[in-house]
Amino acid sequence: MSQSGRIEIDGLMSREAARALSDRVLKMSAAEQTRVTIVSSQNGNTRFADGSITTSGEADNMSVTVTATIGRRRASATTNILEDASLKRTVDQAVELARLAPEDPELMPELGPQTYSNISAFVERTANLDAETRSTAVRRAIEAANSAGKAAGQIFTAGFLDYNAAALAVATSAGLFAYHRTTSANFSVTARTPDGTGSGWAGAGARDWHAFDSAAIGRVAAQKAVASRNPGTIEPGHYTAVLEPQAVNDLVPLLGGALNARNAEEGRSAFSRAGGGTRIGENVADPRVTLYSDPADPALLGQPFDNEGLPIKRIVWIEKGVLRNLAYTRFWAQKQGKQPTGAPQAGGLALTGGTKTTEQLIAGCERGILVTHFFYIRSLEPRTVLQTGLTRDGTFLIEKGKITKSLKNFRWNESPLLMLNRLEDIGRSEPTDAGRLMPALRIKNFDFTSSSDAV
Amino acid sequence: MPINLTRRDFLKTAGAAATLAGSPLALAEPQSQTLEAPGADPFAIELANEALNAARSAGASYADVRVGHYRRQSVATRERKVTSVADSESYGLGVRTLIDGCWGFAATSRMTKAGARQAALNAATMSKAARDVHKRPVELAPVKPVQGTWITPVRKDPINIALEEKVALLLATNEAALKVQGVQFVNSSVEALREIKTLVTSEGTNTTQTFIRLSPAFSATAVGDGDFQSYDEELAPRGEGWDYVESLNMPGNAERWASLAAEKLRAKSVEPGTWDLILAPTNLWLTIHESIGHATELDRVLGEEANYAGTSFVSPPEKMIGQLKYGPPIMNIQADRTQPGSLSRVAWDDEGVPADQWLLIEKGIFKDYQTTREQAARIAKLTGVNRSHGCSFAESWNAVQFQRMPNVSLMPGDQDISLDDIVAATDRGIVIRNRGSWSIDHQRYNFQFSGQAYYEVRNGKIAGMLRDVAYQSNTPVFWNAMDMIGGNSSYWMGGTFSDGKGEPSQASSVSHGCVPARFRNVTILNTKRTA
Numbered sequence: 001m002s003q004s005g006r007i008e009i010d011g012l013m014s015r016e017a018a019r020a021l022s023d024r025v026l027k028m029s030a031a032e033q034t035r036v037t038i039v040s041s042q043n044g045n046t047r048f049a050d051g052s053i054t055t056s057g058e059a060d061n062m063s064v065t066v067t068a069t070i071g072r073r074r075a076s077a078t079t080n081i082l083e084d085a086s087l088k089r090t091v092d093q094a095v096e097l098a099r100l101a102p103e104d105p106e107l108m109p110e111l112g113p114q115t116y117s118n119i120s121a122f123v124e125r126t127a128n129l130d131a132e133t134r135s136t137a138v139r140r141a142i143e144a145a146n147s148a149g150k151a152a153g154q155i156f157t158a159g160f161l162d163y164n165a166a167a168l169a170v171a172t173s174a175g176l177f178a179y180h181r182t183t184s185a186n187f188s189v190t191a192r193t194p195d196g197t198g199s200g201w202a203g204a205g206a207r208d209w210h211a212f213d214s215a216a217i218g219r220v221a222a223q224k225a226v227a228s229r230n231p232g233t234i235e236p237g238h239y240t241a242v243l244e245p246q247a248v249n250d251l252v253p254l255l256g257g258a259l260n261a262r263n264a265e266e267g268r269s270a271f272s273r274a275g276g277g278t279r280i281g282e283n284v285a286d287p288r289v290t291l292y293s294d295p296a297d298p299a300l301l302g303q304p305f306d307n308e309g310l311p312i313k314r315i316v317w318i319e320k321g322v323l324r325n326l327a328y329t330r331f332w333a334q335k336q337g338k339q340p341t342g343a344p345q346a347g348g349l350a351l352t353g354g355t356k357t358t359e360q361l362i363a364g365c366e367r368g369i370l371v372t373h374f375f376y377i378r379s380l381e382p383r384t385v386l387q388t389g390l391t392r393d394g395t396f397l398i399e400k401g402k403i404t405k406s407l408k409n410f411r412w413n414e415s416p417l418l419m420l421n422r423l424e425d426i427g428r429s430e431p432t433d434a435g436r437l438m439p440a441l442r443i444k445n446f447d448f449t450s451s452s453d454a455v
Numbered sequence: 456m457p458i459n460l461t462r463r464d465f466l467k468t469a470g471a472a473a474t475l476a477g478s479p480l481a482l483a484e485p486q487s488q489t490l491e492a493p494g495a496d497p498f499a500i501e502l503a504n505e506a507l508n509a510a511r512s513a514g515a516s517y518a519d520v521r522v523g524h525y526r527r528q529s530v531a532t533r534e535r536k537v538t539s540v541a542d543s544e545s546y547g548l549g550v551r552t553l554i555d556g557c558w559g560f561a562a563t564s565r566m567t568k569a570g571a572r573q574a575a576l577n578a579a580t581m582s583k584a585a586r587d588v589h590k591r592p593v594e595l596a597p598v599k600p601v602q603g604t605w606i607t608p609v610r611k612d613p614i615n616i617a618l619e620e621k622v623a624l625l626l627a628t629n630e631a632a633l634k635v636q637g638v639q640f641v642n643s644s645v646e647a648l649r650e651i652k653t654l655v656t657s658e659g660t661n662t663t664q665t666f667i668r669l670s671p672a673f674s675a676t677a678v679g680d681g682d683f684q685s686y687d688e689e690l691a692p693r694g695e696g697w698d699y700v701e702s703l704n705m706p707g708n709a710e711r712w713a714s715l716a717a718e719k720l721r722a723k724s725v726e727p728g729t730w731d732l733i734l735a736p737t738n739l740w741l742t743i744h745e746s747i748g749h750a751t752e753l754d755r756v757l758g759e760e761a762n763y764a765g766t767s768f769v770s771p772p773e774k775m776i777g778q779l780k781y782g783p784p785i786m787n788i789q790a791d792r793t794q795p796g797s798l799s800r801v802a803w804d805d806e807g808v809p810a811d812q813w814l815l816i817e818k819g820i821f822k823d824y825q826t827t828r829e830q831a832a833r834i835a836k837l838t839g840v841n842r843s844h845g846c847s848f849a850e851s852w853n854a855v856q857f858q859r860m861p862n863v864s865l866m867p868g869d870q871d872i873s874l875d876d877i878v879a880a881t882d883r884g885i886v887i888r889n890r891g892s893w894s895i896d897h898q899r900y901n902f903q904f905s906g907q908a909y910y911e912v913r914n915g916k917i918a919g920m921l922r923d924v925a926y927q928s929n930t931p932v933f934w935n936a937m938d939m940i941g942g943n944s945s946y947w948m949g950g951t952f953s954d955g956k957g958e959p960s961q962a963s964s965v966s967h968g969c970v971p972a973r974f975r976n977v978t979i980l981n982t983k984r985t986a
Contacts, residue, residue: 053584081566268640455898
């Protein structure tokens with residue numbers, strides 16, 4: 001820290017620096033209660049298309065949010081100008097906005113000291129994924145795709161590799177201090193055949209970028225592109241669907257909104273019971289299905305606390321098909337006599353219940369459609385969590401346990417909740433992204449509503 | 456409000472859009488007492504020059520520096536309470552370098568000479584690393600260097616409006632909505648942004664622009680008979696001042712808006728099948744955005760978005776320009792970054808290219824794409840246009856600029872036809888108002904949209920409200936089925952604060968003006984599903 005009060009950051013903010021900065025800001029505040037949230041981030045990405053790196057970038061940033069409370073009035077202000085004068089201005093702004101804000105009958109006091117699980121979600125080599133290493137990984141993916149796609153001619157590839165490293169700290173005037181560091185990296189490749197009739201995709205995400213192999217991702221994308229050439233058409237309708245884990249990862253997290261306890265108790269969620277109350281204790285999915293969040297699970301490594309500094313613990317939402325828990329904010333939990341859970345998915349999300357591979361799910365399918373992943377998913381009907389969207393980059397017909405031909409893409413209208421009641425089989429859960437563990441699923445009567453010409 | 460709207464009631468309801476529109480094609484520009492454009496901050500220029508020098512020393516043949524200072528303020532309310540009040544500022548700079556035809560970009564919030572220099576060196580390192588994976592060198596279309604300042608013409612900067620006034624307006628809105636029987640939940644909010652952006656390039660451009668944008672929102676939910684229905688009013692975000700929010704008269708209109716949520720509970724579930732569709736501008740703007748705006752982005756056509764937002768059916772350019780029959784001769788689609796009140800209005804884009812206005816589709820035939828400096832040359836031989844259309848934009852100082860959508864609008868027809876005239880000329884159809892759900896495939900063919908309020912048309916008259924409606928079609932089929940469009944006085948401009956594209960995804964703000972239009976024989980789905 002220089003004499004002018006400017007905070008010099010080099011790399012991510014350490015626990016000690018976060019504590020020193022939050023102490024300094026807390027001291028500036030004249031509010032009855034104050035919360036300071038500090039986010040320090042570093043990220044870099046390499047994007048490519050048609051054999052060339054295109055719009056890529058690196059950025060670092062650090063911001064301080066001050067939340068001031070006066071009586072039952074609360075407001076927040078944020079700045080990323082980390083000089084004393086600007087920090088003081090931000091504190092004053094939060095205090096002034098709080099004074100002006102109307103009383104909030106649902107306001108909860110800031111939390112005091114808490115105990116958190118120690119979660120190692122920070123991987124040094126992910127935080128150091130520099131431009132040259134990224135270029136090399138991209139080149140390997142393109143070369144692998146070119147070689148795997150040779151049968152179709154010169155394959156077109158486009159993709160994206162990025163890493164994020166972040167440190168998050170929350171401190172309150174009531175003595176709470178929480179600090180957490182995390183990394184994540186993602187890589188995905190889309191391959192297209194030169195005749196314009198085939199497209200394939202593969203991707204992965206993890207806290208440790210060594211968890212995925214860029215060449216393998218390029219190869220799978222190209223193999224799917226080649227296999228998906230010259231797609232055939234079948235009538236839209238209800239078919240058995242085998243969803244690869246990445247496709248399940250596109251759909252199941254959309255249940256998150258419905259897991260809000262207040263919405264359920266107020267009669268506006270799929271988990272509202274007709275006539276009042278919630279569906280806790282009822283069967284809401286196939287008895288093989290368990291859905292949970294757990295920041296300490298080594299396969300998830302989620303965030304140990306939420307924005308208010310509330311510890312996030314393991315919560316089983318659906319256990320063997322039965323709805324067990326809903327997400328309670330601190331206010332709603334107090335009002336209803338429940339334990340607060342914090343934000344539903346900050347602790348990651350896992351769907352479990354099976355042991356088979358995707359190939360075994362395909363082998364057990366008499367006639368159905370294999371889906372690589374989905375695109376442009378939007379809510380249609382909150383009462384049933386009904387969504388619409390499209391299949392993309394590898395949609396295939398399965399007959400008698402084998403992939404027999406590629407199909408044109410479909411638009412579908414389907415609910416991630418209702419579909420979990422029509423399970424034929426559930427695969428082995430695998431990491432699909434940082435903080436996500438999802439299986440392949442085989443689902444009866446998936447509603448494919450129309451055909452799409454998009455390749 | 457009665458369950459079955461009379462024709463007179465419907466006129467009133469549908470007319471709400473027209474009262475927002477102001478004069479046709481362009482919203483009235485505030486004529487007096489608009490705020491003055493701030494000049495460049497000398498400190499920002501000093502840091503930008505430091506970064507440019509470092510970039511040149513590192514071998515950059517071209518470099519640009521954007522210094523951005525963003526202020527955002529949002530107030531959100533629910534029923535009789537404020538759910539959040541937040542104010543944020545973000546300040547930093549981003550440097551883009553071109554070395555051996557390869558781009559690099561780096562950004563920092565460390566606003567010191569050392570921080571600016573380091574960002575330039577990081578960008579140069581990225582340019583050099585990119586040489587390892589490189590096929591086609593970047594070539595920039597020429598642009599005349601420009602120096603100047605500009606500000607969105609507004610009388611009242613929304614950031615400077617007292618919080619009490621914002622809160623009072625929203626709570627009065629909620630109170631009015633809660634008067635409606637069955638309406639239990641109401642959300643209203645307003646978000647305001649002031650962005651000061653300085654661009655300095657190695658070619659001599661030096662501009663400072665101040666953009667003011669705001670986005671109001673209203674939603675009501677009615678609960679009854681074990682069911683719930685919501686209604687969102689389409690309150691277009693605009694590049695305007697606080698006077699715009701005042702002109703919406705949210706407290707005066709909220710009861711009428713909320714009554715539509717209650718009425719939806721009792722509306723008839725739609726009979727799926729083929730119907731003639733009459734889209735109000737409050738619904739059609741988003742269909743234009745998705746099926747025309749995105750389809751005519753040149754970066755998608757060239758495959759640069761293939762891994763994320765997708766490609767486009769308007770491809771390859773040599774078979775499309777002057778040839779693709781996008782729609783009927785009454786269809787003219789204009790791209791425009793000069794339109795008053797619009798969200799993507801600028802004086803210069805993020806490469807210093809002056810704001811442009813051009814036709815994407817003329818009399819139904821596809822004519823041109825959206826371009827940036829590095830894209831212009833790729834299609835110049837086909838279009839005869841050698842310069843960029845000025846579509847470069849970055850959401851913040853910490854994100855790289857790339858091709859983003861200008862305002863894309865459906866121009867009015869020659870005759871002064873209103874939405875009611877279209878209803879009167881229709882035997883069996885459905886009128887759809889406001890945006891509901893939207894989804895379109897990655898080449899922009901197959902789409903499915905819904906709305907907030909649906910009305911059945913029988914023999915030229917409104918026969919009552921419907922629910923559970925979605926329309927599904929294919930872009931060229933849909934636009935070629937358009938047979939009737941509104942005139943000047945029915946023009947209205949919608950828009951969004953959050954159009955997503957790029958990896959990592961960046962949000963941009965864009966407006967779409969349009970008139971009501973009729974589409975023949977469109978597939979209508981019933982979205983109610985129970986198992």
